[in-house]
Amino acid sequence: MKRSSLAIGIFCVAIVILSNSCKKEKEQTDISNQFTVTTLAGSGVAGHSDGPAAAAQFDHPHNIAVDGQGNIYVSDLSKYAIRKITKDGVVSTFAGGTRGTADGNGSSAQFIFPGALAVDAQDNIYVADSVRIRKITPAGNVTTVAGANAQFNYLTDIAVDKQGNIFAINNFPFSSEIRKVTPSGEVSTFIDTTQKFSTAGFLSTLHQMAIDASGNIFVARNIFLGYEIYKISPSKTITLMASTPDVMGITVNSATGEVFFSASVISCSSFSSCKNLFQIFTLSSRGKYMLVAGDEQGFANGTGSVARFNVAAGISADARGNFYVADQENNRVRKISRR
DSSP, X not given: OOGGGHHHHHHHHHHHHHHSOOOOOOOOOBOGGGEEEEEEEOOSSBSOBOEETTTXXXXXXXXXXXXXXXOEEEEEGGGTEEEEEOTTSEEEEEEEOSBSOOOEEGGGOOBSOEEEEEEOTTOOEEEEETTEEEEEOTTOEEEEEEOTTSOOSOEEEEEEOTTOOEEEEEEOSXXXXXXXXXXXXXXXXEEEHXXXXXXXXXXXXXXXXXXXXXXXXXXXXXETTEEEEEEEOTTOOEEXXXXXXXXXXXXEOTTTOOEEEEEEEEEEEETTEEEEEEEEEEEOTTSOEEEEEOOBSSOBOEEGGGXXXXXXXXXXXXXXXXXXXXETTTTEEEEEEEO
16 A cells, blocks of 8 residues: 555455445545755744744643744743744744633733634734734734623634634534634634534544635534534535545645645554554645655654655645644644645
């Protein structure tokens, strides 16, 4: 079995164990020789240290957003902080650094669980912070946009369209909804999984999302033994794009419309020989997913499948077609560019 189809293999093995049947999947395309992985920032040592990118320290970077100027923002979970990486390769603490709910400027602001990030057309950064949506201006001023009045149960991802509407995944134990927050602050339910996905999954929840220039939302839905990636139009038409073993992060290249996602899969050549795979894929127009980078757990830069990640979490694309991965357990931010 080729490396690019190992993820499909273990997905089928899991189904065999539980149901004694597995439909053979077509081998997926490996286009990883078209991409190169480098380290953008992080020494690999867990900590909190600003400065030149190569020497800076992160502690479990979770998600990433890129503004219109090419600056990169990273949610640093264990330090309750949002970090900024400039185009010149300098890392700073943009906001936060202590646990709490206080608004304020820069380090005076606090976060509970700064997870998912999104950026709007004015380069404001939005943070899904447990049950609150926080906004950070380019000057570093943090305010609470929504959630202070118990409007959410638990937020797992966030996206912003060109009109400034915020979309957030609100999760419950066995269901999810996508909430919409308008620029004026009005909160409503955009999609409810119990209403819109009730015939296509068992106890399913939504976890990752991204939005393209036309306002289409791409969302990953966790189902029994796998994931599905859906496209939701502004008019709420739902289209299944692909079925995958796993999705940890998802992004859309605004210039090309390409969808990329990160995945973490256990692959077994036998019942006693298993290994972790951390890989990046892109979707084809026919709903197949193609390997872009990554293979076994570890750390290595290089072309395509030569590269190694250790929990490839959040992922975000810039306007030039590069994209960035929060390499969580390696405490680094990685860059993937076309060769």
